[in-house]
Amino acid sequence: MEERMSGFCITKAGRGGGSGNNCGAGTKCGRWNPTTEQVKLLTDLFRSGLRTPSTDEIQNISTQLSFYGKIESKNVFYWFQNHKARERQKRRRVSVDEKDAMIRRDDRFSSARYFTEINHVNEPERVIETLQLFPLNSFDEAGSEKFRLQANECNEAAAAFSYKFGTEMDRPHLDLRLSFV
Amino acid sequence: MEERMSGFCITKAGRGGGSGNNCGAGTKCGRWNPTTEQVKLLTDLFRSGLRTPSTDEIQNISTQLSFYGKIESKNVFYWFQNHKARERQKRRRVSVDEKDAMIRRDDRFSSARYFTEINHVNEPERVIETLQLFPLNSFDEAGSEKFRLQANECNEAAAAFSYKFGTEMDRPHLDLRLSFV
């Protein structure tokens, strides 16, 4: 394996042959490859609170970022979609992992303590502190959406699954099939 | 091969310093190093037909595998993602390589159509799902598309990333605040 360069190069320069792409000579240019500057600026915008830019905003961002390399509006659109989704996903996984760690830590104790600690994990924290640095009025969408997020009722379902393992120490017999949810 | 380097790795996260190396059990390290037991169990699950575990399944698997060593749910997620992708990739490579790789017309070069054709039409004769050694319960991807019970939105806790870069990168003043367009 590993000769992935054989064929399969959409390169074709089909991208309207526009501005000099950041794909070095011979590099495959099948998809957008953001430059570090572009990533940095996009990240800054995200940190500023922008999560779901409107079409106009996307267009504007794309136009300005095109200074640093080839970019299209859809790239910006996808970037925000992915970044938002993955941050949320990451957060979700991490929180559950922390919970698992706690479960494993004192797996033999009452569940009251368990839930108490759970509640401690989710400490509220603002992420929009930079919002005031420069007043973006483009929060029509992102803002309302953001405020929609609430911490109520986290994972009760996740806490429902049973963990009856931990007793078998020697036999790798694990019942990993528990997808009846 | 190997023309991809070109020193252009975004490498932002750069988590945990490069020199990964062996991290015993429980040590912080850059990259998950699955134990043989973990790999075995994951492989068993895969061979049993599990290909795209749901969030809950990922959680359960991760929790139970954590008995054999440090593991996070994202590791399980990535493992299945990669395993499935590479299986398919290998399969495709073989089919393309074994067969006549040149008679194939290059009619797949059309922006978004490319993927669609790849996914749906590019399989002439070989089977699609060959991994059904014994029926388990979680044969996913065959169209189940079961409803994921989304543990809804925890709070916005600890959304901090590793916005580490931004040290001395020249900041060419871009006005990304597209107030109103």
Added chain:
DNA sequence: ATCGTATGAATGAAGG
């Protein structure tokens, strides 16, 4: 040490 491969991690792009 070098190289090649296997594989963990990430992310662009879609689909639904």
Added chain:
DNA sequence: CCTTCATTCATACGAT
């Protein structure tokens, strides 16, 4: 919005 796929980057590890 959510999940999934394809591709790529980065690294651990064995063979040379």
